[in-house]
Amino acid sequence: MTASPSTSSGDKARDVEKGTSEAHLLNTTISSLSWSSISVTTTKSSPSEILHNSTGIVRAGEILAIMGPSGSGKTTLLNILARRPLPSSLSFPSTTPEICLNGSPIPLSEFESISRFVEQDDALIGSLTVRETLSFASKLASRQNGRERLARIESLLDSFGLQDQADTLVGTAIRKGISGGQKRRLGVASQLITAPKVLFLDEPTSGLDAVGSWEVVRYLKGVARRNNLIVIASIHQPSTTTFNLFDKLLLLSHGKTHYFGPVGEVTSHYEGLGERWPVHVNPAEVLLELVNTDFADDKTEARRRLEERQQAWEGSDRARKLTADVASQPKGEVVERGTAADKKPSLPSTVVTLVHRSFVKSYRDVVAYGIRLAMYTGLAIMMGTVWLRLPATQESIIPLTNSIFYGSAFLSFMAVAYCPAYLEDYMQFIKEKRNGLYGATEMILSNFLIGTPYLFLISVVFSVISYWLSNFQPTAKAFFTWVLWLFLDLLAAEGLVVLITSIFPSFVISLALVAFANGLWMSVDGFMVPPTSLNVFWKYVFHYWDYQKYVFENMMINEFSERVYACATTESGCQCMWQTDLADQCLIRGQGVLDQYGYKPGYMGKDIGIMMGIIVGYRVAAWIVLKLKK
Ligand SMILES: Nc1ncnc2c1ncn2[C@@H]1O[C@H](COP(=O)(O)OP(=O)(O)OP(=O)(O)O)[C@@H](O)[C@H]1O
Incomplete structure (x- = not known):
């Protein structure tokens, strides 16, 4: 440890005590949060109890710690x-x-409008600055005028000691940003931007050192006390100084309450039970030892003693008083409700905010689109130089066909590179959805809107390089048709990533499944086995809704339907690999190549319609999946 919390952070602590202009945070309406006799069991055939008869009350301005060993039900x-x-x-x-x-x-x-939940995993966007994080959180949560928004942001930066880091990036895997403790404080501050009256925090200090943990709780306590907020946090094993910052403690073991009441009175409760309370030892450590049976040598004896202590709690005056307090609560109305919920932003405004946020992220975070743009540019140079300046002769027909397949299929296959970036957005979405900020519609619309221009840029860059290097049909119309199909190809491939990753939000699983799905679409798109000879199962079950089929078919038609290729002339005369009506001129009509696949021009409009149907279909399916996510 580099410094003691009580000395190193004195200035910050004074800031906290001093307070700033926090008028918007002040709770004047909620005086208490209470619950009574909550039990939870598993739904298995032989149910086990996870939580037993939990009762409690937290009053305005108090901060409650829910503490207990791992698996105790916090x-x-x-x-x-x-x-x-x-x-x-x-x-x-x-x-x-x-x-x-x-x-x-x-x-x-x-309830949702006046409470907020701070997740254990911050899920902050690393490529935004501290101030931007608060600003976007505010825009997503409520409709405020610019002045009020700025005032709230500045006040929260002050309240959480983040003014000096306001313009620092949160930090990504490759760019160092603010510290872990500052991230936690920012996570809390971004939930307070909507002025909730009740704040829940899941292990706000996990992964932090003693000083970092103390600072997080210290700032939290200052804000809660000054503004009469109700704060409930689960916590693992706080240091003595951090433990003493809490007003109340709920001690759990195996789902049962062992103590509920002021932190300062827990010692006397256990001394009253005849426990010897060691001096100079972290009280949180002592308590966790008292209620933990996992590491006892004699487990049966440890469980018996645990049971005794729990019974003693249930029979204690404190427990009786708590039950009576909760039962005799005056039934008051929640008079003035959360101001935030009354002024939620409209759907278009939320979509604009999300697009703006993704845009900032996309140009600052190379993982989002930069790496893919670089990868596709590299691929275009590689392909253009491998399939280099192919002449319009029969020897080029197979290489050109291969290039069309490889380009379209491999490009869509490489959409797997989007999995990590989408997964990050998905995690953010789940956190924000749970906090009631926005839903599946806003997520899908904004994701589509931000991705589309980038995919168009990738299609153009890729085509400009590889199309002309390889010498595909050299007309402007054919070039733009090619760009269009590549763009549709990438849109569909990205839709597939969004769908699969939404169903399986795991890096490894989504990567494997997207790769598998694209492998399947590749093998039935018509190149490996021409549609004329593909067996009926694969043809009718998969081929017709394989987006790569439409891309391959239309790129083939684009190249071959209006072009002729020279046959080989040898000493023995002209030799044509494809026999068409131009054989007597020692030429091959491109349509002859298409005939072996059964491709005919004239259906591009219909095919674009089907392709758009597939693209929209993937997004609608992903929307349904996101809608169903809890
Ligand atoms: N969805 C679930 N289905 C079945 N059992 C569950 C579920 N969630 C939690 N449990 C069980 O309930 C008990 C309490 O879990 P909980 O996550 O609330 O404990 P915790 O005190 O928060 O633990 P930790 O500190 O390790 O996060 C554990 O035994 C856990 O295995």
Whole structure:
């Protein structure tokens, strides 16, 4: 450790105490959040209890720590208190519990408008600056005028000690940004931009050192206290100084409450049970040892003692008083509701914000599009120089066909390179969807809008280099038709990535499945086995909705339907590899090549329609998948 929290961060601490212009954060409407007798079991044939009879109350201005060993039920309880949907593998044994504000339950939409959840995994966008992160969070969450937005951003930068880092990038894998603790503070600040009254935090200090953890909780506590906010955080093993910052503690073990009440009174509770409380030892460590049976030598004895302590809690005056407090809550109304929800941005405005955010990300983060643009440019140079200046002779017909297949198929195959960037956007989407910022429609629309110009740029750059180097049909019309088909090809390939990665949001799985799907589309697109001889199963089950079929077919028609190629002239005369009506002129009509595939010109409009149907189909399917995601 480089410095003690109590000395090194004195200035910052004073800032916190001093406070800044935080008028928008002030909670004047919610006085308490309470819950009673929450139990959760698994839905297996022999259900086991995950949470048992949890009861609690947190008042305005208080910060509650939910602490317990791994697997004790902290995250489950936090998610329930935040009214997040329960996974299908878990259920409430009786009715769905009521989470009350001011002693009364309120509708979910209103609860969502006045509460926010800060995820364990920050899911911040590394290529944005600290200020931009707050600005985009604010634009996505609420409609404010520019002055008010700026005022809130500046006030949060002050409140969380981030003013000096305001214009620093958050940081990506290849560009160092702000520190881990600053990231956590930014994560909290970006949720506070909408002025929630209740804040849930899933392990806000995990992965941070003692000083970093202390700073996060210290800033949080300052903001909560000054503005009367209710803060509930799950926490693993805080240092003594961090532990003492919390007002209340809920200690869990195997889903059961062992203590609920002021942090300062936990020692006397255990001393009252006859436990010897060691001095000069981190209290959080002592507590976790008291409720953890995992590392005991004699597990049976440890479980028996744990059970005894838990029974002692249930029979304690504190527990009885807590139950009585919760039950006797005056049933108040939540008078003035969250201002943020009343002024949610419109769908077009959210889409514009998302496109703007992705645009900033795309030019700062090379992984998004830069690497792909470089990769496709390299591929174009490679292809153009391998298939170099092919003359219009019969020897070029097979190389040209191969180039058409390789170019279209390999380009769409390389769309797998988009998986990591999309996965990042997907994670961001899930976090923001859970916090009620926007939904699947905004995500799919903005993703399509930001990706389309880049794909068009890639199609043009690729074609300008490789088309003319290889000497495909040298007319402007044929060139632009080629660009069009390449563009449609990339749009479909990207749609496939979006769909598969949305279904399986895992880097390895989505990469493998996108590669497999493209491999399948390649093998049935008509090049490997011409459609005239492809067996009926593959033809009727896959070939007709294979987007690569339409690209290959139309690029072939583009090259061959209006072009003629010279046959070979040897001493024995003219030798044509394809016999067409031009054989007597020692030429091959390109249509002769197309005939072996069964391709005929004149259907481009229909094929573009089908291709657009496939592109839209992938996006609609991805939209449905995202809509169903919890
Ligand atoms: N969706 C689920 N289906 C079945 N069991 C679950 C599910 N979620 C959690 N559990 C189980 O419930 C118990 C509590 O899990 P939970 O994640 O709430 O604990 P935790 O205290 O947050 O743990 P950690 O500190 O390791 O994150 C664990 O035994 C876990 O295996």
